Amino acid sequence: METTGKQPAKIITLLTDFGHQDPYVGIMKGVLLGLCPEAQIVDLTHEVIPYQIGQAAFLLEQSWSWFPAGSIHLVVVDPGVGSVRRPVVLQAAGHFFVGPDNGVFSRVPPGEVREIDIGASPASNTFHGRDIFGPAAARLARGHSFAVLGSIIQDPVRLSVEEKVVLHIDRFGNIITSLRSASHPGPITLRVGNAVIKRRAETYAEVPPGELFLIEGSSGYLEIALNQGSAAAFLAVAVGTRL
Amino acid sequence: METTGKQPAKIITLLTDFGHQDPYVGIMKGVLLGLCPEAQIVDLTHEVIPYQIGQAAFLLEQSWSWFPAGSIHLVVVDPGVGSVRRPVVLQAAGHFFVGPDNGVFSRVPPGEVREIDIGASPASNTFHGRDIFGPAAARLARGHSFAVLGSIIQDPVRLSVEEKVVLHIDRFGNIITSLRSASHPGPITLRVGNAVIKRRAETYAEVPPGELFLIEGSSGYLEIALNQGSAAAFLAVAVGTRL
């Protein structure tokens, strides 16, 4: 592999709360391709609920390890943009993670974290995906050394992943909770508003329509489901609701 | 493989009912790029109504032939995942089609169909796009022979394409029916609930606002339209509704 031109293009994945109607994702891609024309950009999702750091951490956890080693995962869910929260790069398990130091990387393995040195670059106060995180990801994609991006920090923000909370609601209205199925092998009772959910099923088919139940999802977390219905709509819960 | 670097990258198109809020499409792309870094991945749509095989077949029919010969079309609309339905690869008209043997390929030309040999691979029961179909598509993209993917089958599922049904509802609320315009050149009366639609128009402009009418869409199928309104909302029909 002595000729880098024959190496596969570096992959940069994007995970944001920008949605699809605004031009922000496109602008970020323009910056990335301007700095690293060979980058292969992959959208994870841009439909994170605005500012839901915990949901972003969950979606990143589900996705990153399915990409080849060396991939760069850019996360821009950043309610603190313009404040003092630090821009960081994390190297862990052979992958790179770029984004704000607000806990979005709480569910990836720990590794070496560096605060991105923004020097005298003229960053806006509102769009660090374009001005700081994107350029840092592009530099990694071009082969720049991780070490030159900034100095190591010892105290990156890691959210408690033990809190009982709604991590995500999928397309079908299933409620993905923060409870790992493996950590709760026995009977369990969940209370959501006035509803009490006790039944635990192995498959959807074994539960009558209209009944709420718990099931281990493909992510390894316990999910609250409603056969042939949206558990999230029925229970009126949202991402971030405490359980 | 010294010459493959100069060939155009193989195109893999994706057609699913995964939506955009979950991480499934991103995960599938990670698997594809891990196995075939040169693949050029194109999203057809991920907004197929969950489990609507007939709609997926229609959308695939509209799209595949606009891609270059040799393209690989990966379809994951798979209500039977984890059951006995077979994973298949179809070679037809110089293109490849990968997905479940449930009728999603009913509207592409017939060709040679092989059941994907999954051997002892550890496939999940819930995500064959990641575990079976994606890897098969990536192998084709890397130039593996179609023949080695599995054995020929003679009885692939092909849905009747004669059924009168709503195939698709477009962004404007036009109802695309399964009736080919060319097969119904004369007067035609469609009954939907209490509404009777007789008028057939050549252009939208010739019909007063608020009146339902039939028109030949760009797809060659008869569409039920409502000038300056959503026919689908007005008639309260959905994809899959029988006519």
Next chain:
Amino acid sequence: METTGKQPAKIITLLTDFGHQDPYVGIMKGVLLGLCPEAQIVDLTHEVIPYQIGQAAFLLEQSWSWFPAGSIHLVVVDPGVGSVRRPVVLQAAGHFFVGPDNGVFSRVPPGEVREIDIGASPASNTFHGRDIFGPAAARLARGHSFAVLGSIIQDPVRLSVEEKVVLHIDRFGNIITSLRSASHPGPITLRVGNAVIKRRAETYAEVPPGELFLIEGSSGYLEIALNQGSAAAFLAVAVGTRL
């Protein structure tokens, strides 16, 4: 052209009102990649409100300059498709712009405009993105000369950008107006329906929840915002509403 293989792939950006549920974007990408396999296609957004030329012009203005010189920006927001409006290519500020001559390029710098010579090509009356604009963009991406695409025209449509109108509503319900903040440095009063908005703020945080105010957005235009709420829903305005 023996060296072009080593140049970075040409970028083609897409800005349309096609949405994500229909196959049109995918079809256009098939055509582009068939004609120019090396093209790097980037979605700006496909969620322009149908036929809102002014919104498309705004979104293009926000995005194009973040891409490398030589990029090709394909805009298909085309209520006049099939009528006499001209298909055009604009070369300006080192970028190319391809689309209908209906004003979508009103907010990019003026430049040389050519009417695309469609010759005897069999274009549909309904999908010029596939039949005319896509092929023209692909020819530019392959290195064809701008001059051979058609003859110069002197009278391209440029909409008045002075009109007071709602250009865009972002994901958070902020109303982006056509008033440049720099052109209105002093006090300003906006009337929307029965509401009168006078307050001008520098940051969201300084305004109590529930109060409407004006703020300079990242785009340089004045935005009507509602702290912790959707100004657009509160005021019931839409893209295109006159102020």
